[in-house]
Each structure stands twice: as C-alpha cells, then as structure tokens.
Amino acid sequence: MRRYGSVIKLRPEKEGLYRELHADVWPEVLSMIQACHIHNYSIYLKDGFLFSYFEYHGDDFEADAQKMAADPKTQAWWQLTDPCQEPLESRQEGEWWAGMEEVFHTD
Numbered sequence: 413m414r415r416y417g418s419v420i421k422l423r424p425e426k427e428g429l430y431r432e433l434h435a436d437v438w439p440e441v442l443s444m445i446q447a448c449h450i451h452n453y454s455i456y457l458k459d460g461f462l463f464s465y466f467e468y469h470g471d472d473f474e475a476d477a478q479k480m481a482a483d484p485k486t487q488a489w490w491q492l493t494d495p496c497q498e499p500l501e502s503r504q505e506g507e508w509w510a511g512m513e514e515v516f517h518t519d
Contacts, residue, residue, distance in 0.1 A: 414468045418509035422462050426496035433492055440485040448476035
C-alpha cells in the first residue's frame with residue numbers, strides 16, 4: 413500500500429458548487445475509484461486549498477490512473493469539478509493536483 417497526498421486551490425466563487433457535488437458523488441465515480449484500488453480517499457478544505465489523501469492498494473498506479481482517466485463517467489465528473497479548481501504553479505508537468513511529499517507517518 414502506498415499513501416498519496418495532493419493539493420490544489422479551490423476557486424472561492426465555486427466553493428458552494430464543489431461542496432454540493434461532493435455531498436452526493438455519483439455512484440459510478442465511487443465505483444471507479446474502488447476499481448482502481450484506491451481506498452480511504454478524503455478531501456479536506458482549508459483557507460482556499462483542497463488537500464486530498466488516499467491509499468493505493470494496487471500494483472500499477474499509472475495503469476489504474478489511466479483506467480480512471482479513460483472512464484466516460486469520471487470524465488463527465490471532472491468536467492464539473494475541474495472548473496472549481498485552480499492548479500498550483502509549483503505542480504509538476506502533467507499534474508492537475510500537485511503531489512505532496514510525505515514527511516511523517518505513524519500507525
């Protein structure tokens with residue numbers, strides 16, 4: 413299992429919409445997350461920044477990420493959520509959410 417953390421800005425004028433969308437995530441999107449071996453997925457909001465955390469239990473994260481990105485229902489979901497977000501300038505090429513370095517963990 414590998415843990416992932418990432419961050420992105422939330423456009424202030426889109427906070428209400430973003431909260432509404434995530435209060436009732438489409439079942440197909442949730443199923444795809446699970447099918448891609450992602451568990452304990454959470455998104456937090458603080459001072460205009462969204463922080464996501466999840467645990468990956470698969471063997472090929474890149475293949476699972478591509479599977480998710482190719483899913484039509486997930487693509488439709490992202491068409492609603494992406495306009496709510498503003499990527500960080502410091503993100504790596506190809507990232508939407510900027511990956512974060514884990515500096516501490518304990519069980």
